[in-house]
Amino acid sequence: MQCCAICGARQDLRLYEVGDGDNITRRWWCPDCLFRSRRGGVAATLCPVWIERAALRQLPTKPVETRPASVTMIRTGRRLGDSRAV
Numbered sequence: 001m002q003c004c005a006i007c008g009a010r011q012d013l014r015l016y017e018v019g020d021g022d023n024i025t026r027r028w029w030c031p032d033c034l035f036r037s038r039r040g041g042v043a044a045t046l047c048p049v050w051i052e053r054a055a056l057r058q059l060p061t062k063p064v065e066t067r068p069a070s071v072t073m074i075r076t077g078r079r080l081g082d083s084r085a086v
């Protein structure tokens with residue numbers, strides 16, 4: 001499961017494209033770190049939901065049969081699917 005690239009939080013994460021020009025990286029950030037980074041002058045753009053989902057799908061490294069992990073993935077998918085006004 002992913003965590004915030006800055007503080008390690010695991011809740012309310014969104015995937016952002018950070019930087020500009022040829023130097024864009026994708027990072028999972030929590031709202032607090034996004035706020036602080038933007039205030040610090042960092043350019044960060046929210047990734048489309050389908051990119052978030054694709055990123056989530058690449059992450060599992062454990063067997064699919066591991067039940068707790070798959071339950072977590074489903075719950076996370078729903079949370080990220082919520083269309084929140086950002």
Ligand SMILES: [Zn+2]
Pocket residue numbers: 004005006007008009029030031032033034
């Ligand atoms: Zn954070």
